[in-house]
Amino acid sequence: MIKKFIQKILGQPKGGRGAVDFGKRVEIPASVHGINPALVDERALNVVRTLQDAGYEAYVVGGAVRDLLLGLRPKDFDVATDATPEEVKSLFRRAFIIGRRFRIVHVVYGRGREHEVIEVSTFRAHLDNRAAEQVKGNEKTSKSELAGMTHAVDSSGRVLRDNVWGPQDEDATRRDFTVNAMYYDPESQYLVDYHGGMQDAKKKVLRMIGDPVARYREDPVRIIRAVRFAAKLSPLGFKFESKTAKPLATMLNLLADVPQSRLFDEMLKLLQTGHALASVAQLQSLGLHKGIYPLLDVVVERADTPFVKAALADTDRRVGEEKPVAPSFLLACVLWTDVKAGWDQRVAKRIPPFPALQEAIDEVFDARIGDVSGRGKLAADMREIWMMQPRFEKRIGSTPFSLVEQPRFRAGFDFLRLRAEVADVDLTLADWWQEFSMADDAAREDLIQQAKSEKGNVPASGIGKTRRAPRRRKPVAKNASGASGNAEPGQSPSGE
Numbered sequence: 001m002i003k004k005f006i007q008k009i010l011g012q013p014k015g016g017r018g019a020v021d022f023g024k025r026v027e028i029p030a031s032v033h034g035i036n037p038a039l040v041d042e043r044a045l046n047v048v049r050t051l052q053d054a055g056y057e058a059y060v061v062g063g064a065v066r067d068l069l070l071g072l073r074p075k076d077f078d079v080a081t082d083a084t085p086e087e088v089k090s091l092f093r094r095a096f097i098i099g100r101r102f103r104i105v106h107v108v109y110g111r112g113r114e115h116e117v118i119e120v121s122t123f124r125a126h127l128d129n130r131a132a133e134q135v136k137g138n139e140k141t142s143k144s145e146l147a148g149m150t151h152a153v154d155s156s157g158r159v160l161r162d163n164v165w166g167p168q169d170e171d172a173t174r175r176d177f178t179v180n181a182m183y184y185d186p187e188s189q190y191l192v193d194y195h196g197g198m199q200d201a202k203k204k205v206l207r208m209i210g211d212p213v214a215r216y217r218e219d220p221v222r223i224i225r226a227v228r229f230a231a232k233l234s235p236l237g238f239k240f241e242s243k244t245a246k247p248l249a250t251m252l253n254l255l256a257d258v259p260q261s262r263l264f265d266e267m268l269k270l271l272q273t274g275h276a277l278a279s280v281a282q283l284q285s286l287g288l289h290k291g292i293y294p295l296l297d298v299v300v301e302r303a304d305t306p307f308v309k310a311a312l313a314d315t316d317r318r319v320g321e322e323k324p325v326a327p328s329f330l331l332a333c334v335l336w337t338d339v340k341a342g343w344d345q346r347v348a349k350r351i352p353p354f355p356a357l358q359e360a361i362d363e364v365f366d367a368r369i370g371d372v373s374g375r376g377k378l379a380a381d382m383r384e385i386w387m388m389q390p391r392f393e394k395r396i397g398s399t400p401f402s403l404v405e406q407p408r409f410r411a412g413f414d415f416l417r418l419r420a421e422v423a424d425v426d427l428t429l430a431d432w433w434q435e436f437s438m439a440d441d442a443a444r445e446d447l448i449q450q451a452k453s454e455k456g457n458v459p460a461s462g463i464g465k466t467r468r469a470p471r472r473r474k475p476v477a478k479n480a481s482g483a484s485g486n487a488e489p490g491q492s493p494s495g496e
Contacts, residue, residue, distance in 0.1 A: 020126060021210075022169040023194030030189040033198060035068045040186045043109045044077035047118045048186055050091050056083040057168070059183035059192065061121075066179045069191075069201045070236065079120045080171060080183060088120050095120075125166025126173045169194055176215065176222050177229065177244075178207045206230060207241040216247060220254035224266045224292060231270070231278035249287035263293045268327050271299065274319030276312040276330075295368060299334050306422040308334055314418070328381035329411050331369075333418065338364045339386055353390050361386055381408060388412030389419075392433060395451035400444065404437050413437065 030037075044060055051058035058081040064074035081088065085103045089095045094108040105120040168183065172194040175181035179201045183192040191198065195209050206229060208215050208222075216222050226248060230240060255263065270279040280303040283289050289300045302308040311333035318325050342360030347353055361383055369379065389412070391403055403409060413433055420430035436447050 020173065022126070022173050023196075025169060026193045028191040028193060028198060033069060033191045035184065035189070035191065036071070037186055037189055039068055039071075039073045040184075041074070041077050041116075041118075043107075043116055044079060044118050045186050047079050047092075047107055047120060051079070051081050051083055051088070051120075052187060054083070054087075054091055056081050056087070057123075058083075059185050061183050062175070062180050065182040065184045065191070066197075066201055068184060069182075069198060077118055079118060080123060080168075081120060082123050082165075082168070084122055084165065085120075088122070122165050123168050123171035124174055125164040126170035168192070173209060176208060176225060178209055179205075180229075181209060204233070204236065204238045205241050206233065206238055206244060208244040212244050213247050213251070216251045217254065220251065220258055221262065221266055223248055223251060223255065223288070224263075224270065227279060227282045227286065227288060228270055228273065228275070230286075231275040231282045232273070234278060234282065245286065252288065252291040255292060260293075264295070267293050267296045267299075270296070271312070271330060272315060272319065272325050272327065274316055276316050277303070277309075280312070295331070295334075298368065302334060302337065305337075307336065307418060307424065310418050310421055326381065326411070328378050329385065329415070331378070332382045332385045332415060335364055335368055335382075336386070336415075336419075338368065354387075357387060357390065381411065384408040385412050385415050389416065392416050392425075392429060395432065395436075396448055396455070400433075400436055400448060409437070 040060065044064070048058040048060065058079055060068075060077055061080040062078045064077045067074040083091075085097045085105050088105040088107075089097055092105075092107045096106045096108070097103055098106055102121070102124075104122075107118045107120055109116045109118070172181045172183070177200075178195045178197040180197070181193075181195055182197040184190075185192070200207050206226070208226075226240070226244070230238065270276070280300050283292075283296075283300050290297050299308070299312075303312060311330055315325050315330055339357070339360050342363050343353075343357045346356035346359055351359070365379060384406070385408060388403070388406070388408070391399060392412070394400070406412070413430075416425065416433065417430045419425045420427045432447065432451065436444055439447065
């Protein structure tokens, strides 16, 4: 019964390989496609060359090829090959097999923050999902059943396992959009295209390979990926093919069975790949502003408010400048309205400010974040950013000196700066802290005296006893002109 139902909803024709349109292999020379080989990352070229020298097929694949066709320098490079993950791993000194549903290899170059990962995937077979093993639950509830399966779907037709290697034409047909299903050989410089991807790229059309309804059922996360690609490519003039766009809003219910952790990750990709504002606009225009993920609903709902809009724009700017971004900063901005409302209510009931803020934060975590991020680093960083805000009001005594030494000071300060830009706090407060963070100890003492004068604690001349300056400390940053709350702890505002 379940198998018949899945055959019906997948809408696939009966038969074997011959019943599926795998397209026609077209090899396009450099004189026609016009890709500039200088735009190919040297490390991706090295991976391709190493695999080919070992006797395997290897190509740059996916979004990188699309960007190369458009004359853009890709930020990330993926490679596809007929070598198995174990064979790939054996060829590189620093290579790691990852993944459960899809086993792939990460080839790592460099170390620390400057490292780069080239993702290498093996050509995968196009499997007839009508013949797959079925499980009644989802990835989480059917974990034990899935352990021994290579091809399985759940009761809604969503593919849970399909780790089967195959030929290149089947691998191309498995990919989502035609513009992401091309293969480029940087050695011979020819482009391999099975589904008219080059033509669609030139026409600036986003078209799903195969039947869109069936493809969204196979993996509902393609709904979110469609939004992300549209957001990225819409400034270049790309538009959805009508058949690809039409089912999106009607199939949102399929996301209910996708693990929350995966949806959380996909939400971050929407918001942290440099097209957050455009992603929100796409969600609204496609009727997807509600129902993908509860926290994303909040982002879209508040995207037009000055504070959240400023945070989204700042994140887009930093990604465009190739600076690091942190989800804790952006989510702290999105949920600040809730935290501040709960904080104000408790203070009005005469609860001391700091305990009141802690209670408000706990309430927001329970209501908005849930267990997806647990109470781990993300939540800890958000809490630090929020708990710093009342401390910025204290500009006398030892507080300023200790505060600038906090690992998350820069994130907390940038949060304060954004608040000042939307008149949530006095701009002079943010200016004072920016100057204090960059000053030496003598200048910091003068700034504290200035703050005392403003409070009327000492005469305007600044005469009176002050605390002895501590040992000279290194200023927090050389340049605090740009927001950097998205940066990781210990980084400068420039993210360098």
